[in-house]
Amino acid sequence: MASLNSAEWRAVCDKFTTAQNLSEVESRKDPATDPFRSKYKARELLREIYCSLKSFEAGEGENESGAETGEQRPAEQPVDGEKEDGFGRGFSGDSPAGLRAAKLGAVEYYLGVNHVETEELSAGQEHLMNCMKLIEKCSVSSEIVSLFIHVRNQLGILWAGRDETEEAQGFLETAESIYLRYMKEEGSPPTDMAEYFTTEDNLLTHQERTKRFELAYTHTMYYLAQVYKNLGEIERAATYCHSTLQRQLQLNQYNPMEWALNAATLSQYYITKGRYMEGRHCLSAATVIADLAGEVPSEAAAQESETESERRDQLRQKRAEIARCWIKYSLNLLQDAKKLLEDNIGDLDVERQEELKRVRRGEEEEEEKGRKSAKLFGSEDTFDSIASLEEKVRCLLPLDFTEARAVFLVGQTYVTQAKDYFEIDGYVTDHIEILQDHSALFRSLAFFEEDLERRCKMHKRRVDMLEPICNDLNAQYYLLIRRQLMFELAETYNEMMDLKLTLANRQADSQSLDNHTIKKFNHLCSASAKYFQMFLDSLCSPDGKFPERLEEEVLRPALVAQFRVARLHSRLICSAPAAQLDNLNKSLDNYKYVVQYCEAHPEAAAAVETELELSQEMVGLLPIKINRLKAKMATNN
Structure with missing residues (x-):
């Protein structure tokens, strides 16, 4: 094969560099009328490289025993203090044969990715499988481990896209096991595939190799998280998602808003499991990282191509979506506390409340220990900001009105933020869902309020925010939403009626109620019956x-x-x-x-x-x- 610095080999390297530039840079500028123009040009160059490699191979003939005809693998030389022992720096069998297999396999890999990106999936699969066949007889050495992982990642992605989840799982889990085995037995940063086609003066540094290899494994973890989610292994998926997010921050390879949304989404899993400390940490990190958007903290962010106005709108929308996750956090925290404290008829169990308060000090100490042992996000630049935000939000269940109100106010702050973007004009369903969550926040807070008059006012706030929307909604287009609102309004009026009657009976000197109280009671009673009846009428056929x-x-x-x-x-x-x-x-x-x-x-x-x-x-x-x-x-x- 041509020597590392020969003119022939430099020509191959130049073609490879051009192909990479076409695929990764120029392709983003292709017009909508010809979206794969640069990809197709890159494909032709890769095919030429493949032919050149086969030509070099034929020219060598059968001379595989003595000294090489000039070519040496760049990674066969110790780099930055790496040793030549341990996991195995060479290939199984002949090093030249393994070397040719790796290079040809890499070209097959890049051709496979090219076909997948141009939506030619069958051809892409064929090239990727060709790569697998070429390298399957090679040992998983530092010179080829990266290619082993990359090709299995791509096949995993390909099969996942076809909803063949178990097939994808096999490729991705194999990639994971290869990474873990290599890191255990070798650990030094391996040769990157791009180095197969580079001259000696352009080899990667130790740090660059490390970053690329770790990023490949991060992709493995990311796609495994999706696979486990689709298989219904939700806890396992959450673990992989959390680790992926951590690694992306450590490698500084992330889009801030995309990262923030993924962290906020992960928080919802923790919330449903009652793991509020982890949920709060995810949301705090999401908020801090989302605030970085607009700057350029990573290479990924620098590659965005939206117009500035579109970008600003997307940032506003995603921040509003993170705000909605905070609302769910606050609401679930209040609702779980309510379930813990209510008796068998739904009232506050005072004895239970006092018992829980007595053990609260121990809980707070355990929370601090748990926080220190948890897998935390953030670098030195962001960790303090995340921790500062966490300190402003409770993660322990509130046990009295004061604690519940603090949680409520957090949720209400994010309600305002979310409504600022999801306005009723243009986002009807989203806006109403936010209002319903706001109503639920008031309902949960009312449970902790001992003053019945104030509790009644909280329910009145719920009526005031939901009733106008319910009456204005078009029944033809928003029937299901109107039914939800009717039922909630009916129940809210019913709660207010019961509170007013209880309050009146406490205040009255005799069994009789004054006319004002009777009128108020009947109004609430009739309003509740009206909305229940409206709900029932909505179930009727067009002829009633x-x-x-x-x-x-x-x-x-x-x-x-x-x-x-x-x-x-x-x-x-x-x-x-x-x-x-x-x-x-x-x-x-x-x-x-x-x-x-x-x-x-x-x-x-x-x-x-x-x-x-x-x-x-x-x-x-x-x-x-x-x-x-x-x-x-x-x-x-």
């Missing part, structure tokens, strides 16, 4: 007929709404017997519906066990009450 059989997704909400309407009509306070009789009859009709529907569809009973039992009881009791009222009315007349 209620469905004979309820779909599974609305079965429980519909039966609960019927039950609640029945109960609300029976609770209305009326001085006129005729109005009272009318309300009782409406109440009985709704209770009967629940009972009769479950009799006609026995499978529905399991969805509303408590409501069905109470409805059956009321169907037996209400007729007696109605008959007594009728008799009283007849006597009075």
